[in-house]
Amino acid sequence: MQSVIQVKNVSKKYRSHQVLQNIDLTVNKNEIYGLLGPSGAGKTTLVKMIAGIEIPTTGSISVLDSVMPKLNTMTQIGFMAQSDALYGELSGKENLEFFSSIYGLKGQKQKERIDQASDLVNLTNFLQKPVNQYSGGMKRRLSLAAALLHDPKILILDEPTVGIDPVLRQSIWDELYKLSKSGTTILVTTHVMDEAEKCSQLGMLRDGKIIASGSPRELKDNTSSTSIEEAFLYYGGAHHAN
Amino acid sequence: MRIKALVIRIIRQFVRDKRTLAMMFIAPLLILTLVNLVFSSNDYEPKIGVVSDQQMVVDKLKSSDKAFIIYQKRSEAHQDLSEEKLDAVLEVELPSTTITLEGSNPTANKASIMMIEKTLKTMPAQDTEKTKVNSEILYLHGSAEMETFDYIGPFLIGFFIFFFVFLISGVSFLRERTTGTLERLLATPMRRWEMVVGYVLGFGIFTILQSAIIVSFAIYVLDIMMAGSLWLVILITLMLAITALSLGTLLSAFATNELQMIQFIPLVVVPQVFFSGLFTIETMADWLGPLSYIMPLTYGGEAIRDIMIQGDGWGDIYGNVLVLLGFSLLFMILNVLALKKHRRL
Numbered sequence: 001m002q003s004v005i006q007v008k009n010v011s012k013k014y015r016s017h018q019v020l021q022n023i024d025l026t027v028n029k030n031e032i033y034g035l036l037g038p039s040g041a042g043k044t045t046l047v048k049m050i051a052g053i054e055i056p057t058t059g060s061i062s063v064l065d066s067v068m069p070k071l072n073t074m075t076q077i078g079f080m081a082q083s084d085a086l087y088g089e090l091s092g093k094e095n096l097e098f099f100s101s102i103y104g105l106k107g108q109k110q111k112e113r114i115d116q117a118s119d120l121v122n123l124t125n126f127l128q129k130p131v132n133q134y135s136g137g138m139k140r141r142l143s144l145a146a147a148l149l150h151d152p153k154i155l156i157l158d159e160p161t162v163g164i165d166p167v168l169r170q171s172i173w174d175e176l177y178k179l180s181k182s183g184t185t186i187l188v189t190t191h192v193m194d195e196a197e198k199c200s201q202l203g204m205l206r207d208g209k210i211i212a213s214g215s216p217r218e219l220k221d222n223t224s225s226t227s228i229e230e231a232f233l234y235y236g237g238a239h240h241a242n
Numbered sequence: 243m244r245i246k247a248l249v250i251r252i253i254r255q256f257v258r259d260k261r262t263l264a265m266m267f268i269a270p271l272l273i274l275t276l277v278n279l280v281f282s283s284n285d286y287e288p289k290i291g292v293v294s295d296q297q298m299v300v301d302k303l304k305s306s307d308k309a310f311i312i313y314q315k316r317s318e319a320h321q322d323l324s325e326e327k328l329d330a331v332l333e334v335e336l337p338s339t340t341i342t343l344e345g346s347n348p349t350a351n352k353a354s355i356m357m358i359e360k361t362l363k364t365m366p367a368q369d370t371e372k373t374k375v376n377s378e379i380l381y382l383h384g385s386a387e388m389e390t391f392d393y394i395g396p397f398l399i400g401f402f403i404f405f406f407v408f409l410i411s412g413v414s415f416l417r418e419r420t421t422g423t424l425e426r427l428l429a430t431p432m433r434r435w436e437m438v439v440g441y442v443l444g445f446g447i448f449t450i451l452q453s454a455i456i457v458s459f460a461i462y463v464l465d466i467m468m469a470g471s472l473w474l475v476i477l478i479t480l481m482l483a484i485t486a487l488s489l490g491t492l493l494s495a496f497a498t499n500e501l502q503m504i505q506f507i508p509l510v511v512v513p514q515v516f517f518s519g520l521f522t523i524e525t526m527a528d529w530l531g532p533l534s535y536i537m538p539l540t541y542g543g544e545a546i547r548d549i550m551i552q553g554d555g556w557g558d559i560y561g562n563v564l565v566l567l568g569f570s571l572l573f574m575i576l577n578v579l580a581l582k583k584h585r586r587l
Contacts, residue, residue, distance in 0.1 A: 051429045053585055069585065071431040085426030102430045146426075 002029045004154060004185045005050055010059030012045055012208075019045045020208045023059070027187055027201070032180050034199030035189040036232065041205040043189040044082055047156050050187065051079045063154065075103060078152035082159050084139040088132035092123055092142050095131060096149060103150035117145040120175050122168065136163040144172065148179075155179065157188045161195065173198050193229040204232055211235040261502060269508035276516055288354040289327070291319035294334035303332075306361050323382055330354035338378065345384035346551045348393050355379070383552045384467065392467035396475075396546040397520045399460055403453060403479050404486040404539055405511050411445050412490030412503045419584075420499065428585040435578045441491055442484060442574065449483035450476075469553030475546055478559065481566035482542035488573035489538070495580040514539035541565045 005027035012020040020042045027033040035043050048054040049061055052069030061068045064076055086095050096114045105113055118124050121141035131139065140163055147155060155176075161169045180186055180200075188199065196202055196216060203213040212219055212235040216228055223234040256263055290309050293316045294300050303310040311328070313319040319331045323342060329350040333340040341358060343351050384392070418424040427437060457475050460466045468475075493510065497503040517534035520543075534540045545562035548554040 048425075053425060053428050071433065074429065074431045077429070079426070079429035081422050081426055081429070083422035083425075085422035087423060088421075099426075099430075102427070102432055 003027065004029050004064060005033075005187065006062045007046070007050065008060050008062075010046075010049065010056040010061060012042070012049065012054070013057045018208060023210055025203050025210060025213065027185060029185055030180050030183060031201050032176060032186045032188065032199045033201045033203065034196045035187065035203050035205055036191070036193070036196045036228070037189075037205035038191055042208040043191075043205055044158055046205070047079075047158055047187060047189055051077055051156050053079075075150070076153045078147035078150065078155045080143050080147040080155075080157045080160055084143045086131045086139060086142060086146070089130060091128050091130050092118070092134070093127040095142060096127075096146060099146040100149040105150060113149050113151070117148045120148065121145045121172070137165060137168065140164055141168070141172075153184060155184055155186045157186065159189055159191070161190070161192070193227065193232065196228045202228070204235055206236050261505065269505070272508065272513075276513060286349050286353040288329040288350055288357050290354055290357060291322060291328045291331040292334070293319050293331065296334055296336060299334045303361060306364065307357065309357055310361070330358070332358055340378050340380060342380040342382055345381040346393075346547065383469065391464070392551065393547075394520055395460055395464070395466040396550045397543045399456055399475075399479060400482050400539060400542045400546050401515060401520075403449070403456060403483050404514070404542070405507075407445070407449055407452070407483045407486040408490040408511060409503070409507070410490070411441070411487045412494040412497070412506070413500050415441060415491040416494040416497055416500065416503055419494070424584065434581040434585070437581065438488075438491065438574050438577045442487055442570075445487050446484060449487060450480055453479035453483055466550065468550050470549035470555065474549050474556065474559065477563065478542055478545045478549065478566075481563055481570070482538065485538045485542070485566050485569045485573070488570045488577065492573045492577040492580060495577065495583065513537070538566060538569045
């Protein structure tokens with residue numbers, strides 16, 4: 001399989017604080033790779049480095065065969081940050097127009113993409129409303145739509161389904177599967193264990209280290225667990241025993 | 243009990259935020275020091291050109307005070323007056339005496355007249371009688387009716403534009419960071435310089451409007467004295483606004499919240515008040531003079547006043563425009579570099 005994201009021996013330090021330590025991971029094309037870990041484990045730092053916003057202290061990250069950060073490669077990435085990075089004074093539509101223009105979309109193409117993306121997240125009827133009147137879940141969905149606008153080859157989602165109701169969460173996951181089938185590679189972080197089951201590959205992150213990786217089935221079988229949570233506990237505990 | 247808990251929490255928060263703490267204590271001291279330096283300074287020493295056919299008068303004036311500079315030709319004295327090398331020209335051609343004041347600066351006007359009157363009083367009686375006969379005061383710029391507002395108005399226009407644009411642009415660039423949209427933008431292929439230029443242009447549109455409205459209001463509603471071109475005043479205020487805009491967005495990189503942005507006001511904005519033409523730089527402590535060269539408002543305030551009171555044209559003020567342009571470019575480049583903190587590319 002063709003690897004799209006390669007993280008090689010990456011460590012990240014903020015002053016004396018070691019956030020990530022010797023991270024190795026590979027994400028293959030069409031995969032939905034889930035980065036599972038509690039808050040503070042370093043998930044956000046890792047995805048920010050992959051998205052090209054942060055720089056590793058040591059080690060290297062390459063995305064689509066070019067070493068990050070690289071502006072050209074960044075056009076191929078859709079990034080949805082943990083905070084809803086939206087302009088509250090603007091309407092949903094104006095937000096989407098702004099973000100799509102940054103990626104060079106204009107005219108009919110821009111309109112089509114905005115329609116598609118907002119339809120995907122069920123926001124078509126609310127596009128005229130200013131974003132500061134949106135609910136938390138609506139803001140998340142608009143953020144997701146903004147990340148999808150330029151039809152990126154790689155989608156990086158930092159805790160995408162926080163505050164979204166179960167029905168909508170399911171429909172978002174259905175969309176992610178569809179995107180993945182059509183060739184998009186997806187990297188998603190989550191601290192929700194049952195959500196991790198939905199990914200095709202998993203990396204378990206704890207205290208800045210990858211404690212285990214593999215498909216959800218493998219991880220469960222290897223530890224004879226019935227759930228991902230149990231598996232996580234097993235690896236986390238094993239790590240502590242060392 | 244609950245009040246105590248609140249007090250303790252506030253004290254703790256304050257101690258954590260060392261900058262706010264420092265600002266509370268240091269900023270007022272800084273400003274008081276500046277005010278002290280500005281106001282307790284020496285009296286204004288006028289420079290007065292003297293043209294006279296009376297050798298005795300010339301000698302007397304020359305020996306009485308170093309303020310008097312003797313000219314042989316009337317035209318030379320007036321040339322220097324228009325170039326602001328002199329504050330006044332005293333022409334004693336009996337039986338008439340003419341004082342021509344430069345006129346832009348009330349402090350200089352007053353000081354010149356006082357100096358001339360004082361000196362003439364010390365002269366022997368027969369001279370004084372003669373000189374008092376037809377004494378006439380002329381103004382090169384302005385007039386005796388010039389109000390205080392005519393003098394400080396041009397400065398206020400520049401100052402308020404600078405102040406508000408600085409604060410608003412700074413806070414909104416800061417918001418971009420605190421709401422996470424800056425990070426979102428840095429995840430796109432947008433370049434750092436594009437972001438800075440975009441900000442300057444976006445806000446620039448509003449500053450054009452702001453400049454036009456404030457200047458027109460001062461001239462047409464407040465009836466401030468206006469000797470030069472309206473367009474040139476708008477151009478200068480616009481340049482000042484862009485300087486404030488680029489400085490505000492630059493400094494917002496060094497603030498983590500709106501409060502810290504406001505703390506830049508006493509550090510960055512208030513000191514400029516003293517150097518922007520409201521007070522006479524010549525009378526300040528010597529070491530303060532050079533400080534005025536690094537203050538954008540010095541150039542803006544001076545240019546606005548020269549246009550509004552002296553009626554200066556493009557030829558006289560383009561230097562100031564270039565300096566303000568230079569400041570803006572410098573601040574923008576520094577901002578591009580400061581954004582490196584968030585993304586290397």
